[in-house]
Amino acid sequence: MQLDLFAALQDDDTPKPPAPAPAKPPVRHEVPAPPIETRASSSTAVPARTAPPRTLPMGKIADPSQYAFNVGEAVANTWHKNHGGTRIEIPIGIVASLALIGQKDKKGPDLKAQILAQNDRDLLEMYRQIWASHWMRRPDLVERARILHEWANEEKHTRHELHMVRAVTKTALDKGLFDLTGHADPYLRSQADVLSPTLTMMRSTGAMQGLGEFHTPPQVTDAMAWAALADLSAEISDDGKSLAPGQSILDPAAGTGGMLRSAAQQIRHQGLDPADFTWAMVDIDPIAAACAAVNAMVWGLGPRVTVACDDSLANPRAVEDAMKQARGAFEHRDRTLGQAKMIAAVRQMQGLLGRVAGTAA
Template identity: 55%
Template sequence: MTQQLDLFADLAADNTPVPSTFTTAPEPPAQRAPAPTPAGAAPQAARRTGLPHLPADPHGRALEIGEAVAARWHNLHGGSDIQVPIGVVAALCLIREKDPQGPDLRAQILTQDGSQLVAMIREIWSTQWIYRPDLIERARILHEWLNDDVDHRRETAVRAVAETALKRGLFDLTAHEDPYLRSATDVLSLVMTSLRSSGARKGLGEYHTPAPVAEAMSEVVNHGILAEVQLAVQDLKQRQHIHDPCAGSGGLLRAAAQSIRERGGDPADFRWSMVDIDPIAAACAAVNAMVWSLGPHVTVACADALATPNAVEEAMEQARAVFAHRDEVLGRARIFAALHQAQSLMDSALADAA
C-alpha cells in the first residue's frame, strides 16, 4: 500500500504559520528530531555539554562525509537511485540542535530502527513543505521515494546512510543555530558528486566549483554589490538580485551569503535565484537555500539556462501556484480538524449528559 506524506499533523492549532503569498514566505522553523521509540524501554538520552565547534576544515569534513555515505550506500544497496541517500542526508541537514544542554539529537536518531528513521524523514519533509512548499517541491526528487512502500532492504540502507553521515560529523556542520556556521560548506554537493561516477558527471556537464574558489570569486563579485547595500530599498522589487545561471547545488551563492554576513549584512535582504539543468543538483540547491537561511526570496529553477532565458520567471510562477495549492490543502485540513474537534466535544457532552 502506498503511504502518503502526512501534511495534516497538528493543523487544529491556531498558530500554524501559513504564508499567504510566495513573496512573503517566512523561513521554516528549526526541525527537531522526534524522541526515539525503540522496542522496549527507551535508553536514557545522552546529554551534551555544548554544541560541537565548527571543524577546522569544514570542506574536508564534508568530503569525508560524502565519500563515506557513497561507499556505505553502494555496498548495501547500490543502483542508480542516488536520490535516496542524498534525500536522507538532506533531511538530516534540516535538523537544528537548539539547546546545547539538551539531549544529544545524534544519539536519539541512532537509537531508531530503519522503519522509525524512515518515518522521521517523512515527517521532516512534510513539516518543511508547510513552510516552504516551493523549495520542497523543487526538491521532490529527493523525497518522492518516501511516498511508496520502503522495503526492509532499503530501510537498512537508509539507516546505514544516516548512521554514517551522523558518525562522520554531519551535525558538526549543519546543526548549528547560527546560519553562518551551518553555511561553512556545501555538504550536499560533496555527497552528490561522491555518489555519482565520473562518467555520469561528465555526461551532465557537471563540474562543481571547489569551495575555496567559490569563496574567492564571491569576494570579487560582492565587493561591488555590497558597496551598494546601504542604497537598497526594503521593497522587494528594488532589492539586490544575486543570480547563478549554472548553480549546481548553490556553492557560489553560499559563498556570497557568507561574504554578506561577514560584512554585517543579512542574506534575507537580497533576492536569490539559481538555475541548473540537473534535477538532483537543483533539488540540493533548494534544500541548501533553507539550510543556509538565504531568506524568503529564493527561486530555484531546473532548466537549461541557455535554452530557457525566462527560467527564473517561470519558476516563480510555479512557486506561486505551489503556495496557492498549499494554502488550499491546509485550508481544507483545518476545516476537517475543526469538524473533528467539534464532533469530539459533542460526543463528550452527550456522554456526560447520559
C-alpha cells in the same frame, strides 16, 4: 539591482511566495576573481558601511570543505559497498534530510543517539516528518526537492532498502554531519556545502561528464563571490548607495548553490543578513536543483529564494517560470491547510455534540 554571479566568469509566520523578479535586465560585472590571499588589499575592496561588520562566531572545524567532502565520500562508500543500487537520490536525500534538522539544546539528549535508537520503520517516518514540517513553511522549496524525499513516502520498502537507509544515516552521523549543519547560527551552517561532494561522489565520472556537471571548488566560489560583491559595491557607491537589502543575486548555472553560499557568507561579513536579499538559482539537473533548494533552507537564505530546474540558456524566463510554480505550491499548501482546519473544526463540533448528547441521556 540584480547581480549575476555567473557573469564573473565571463569577459505572520507563514512565508509568502518569492516576489516577482525585477523587470530590468540583470547587471553583469566583468571583474576577474582576485587570489584569495590578496582579498584584503584588493583595489575593489568593499567600502565602509554605515553598520559595522557583524562579529561572526568562530567555527570548530579547521577546514569545513574537506570535512564536507569526507562526509560525502563516506556516504558514497557505504552505499556502493553495500550494493545500494542506482537510486542515488536515496543517500543524497538522507544527507539532505539530516542537514535540515539540528540540536536545539546543546545540553539536551544527544540527537545522534536518539535518531539511531529508532527502529527501521520509525526512522523512515522521521524522514517523512522532516519534510512535512518544512513543507509547512517552504512548500516551493520542498516541492523542488521532491526527488530527494519522495522515496520515503513509497508504500513498500524492501528489507535491504531499510537496511541501507539505516546504514547511510549512521555513516553520515558518525562522520560528523551535525558538526557542519547542526548549528543554530546560519553562518556556522553555511561554512560548507555538504550536498555538493555527496552528489559528486555518488555519481561516476562518466555520468557527470555526460551531464556537463562540474562542481566549482569552494575556495574558488569564495574568491568569485568576494570579487563580484566588491565590484557591485564599488559600482553602486558611485551613486552614493551601497550593497543593501532588497537587491537580487542570481546564479544561472548554480549546481547545488555553492556560489550563493559564498555570497551569503560575504554578505554576513559585511554586517548584513542574506535573508534580506532576493536569491535565484537555476540548474538543469533535477538532483542538483533539489540540493540547491535544500541548501537555501539550511543556509538561511530567507523567504525570497527561487530555485529553477531548467536550462537557463534555452529559457531566459527560467526564474520567472519557477516563481509561478512557487506561487502554485504556496496556494496548494494554503488550500490543504484550509481543508485540514475545516475537518478539525467539524470533528471538534461532532465531539462536542456527542458529549452534549451523552449528558442529556
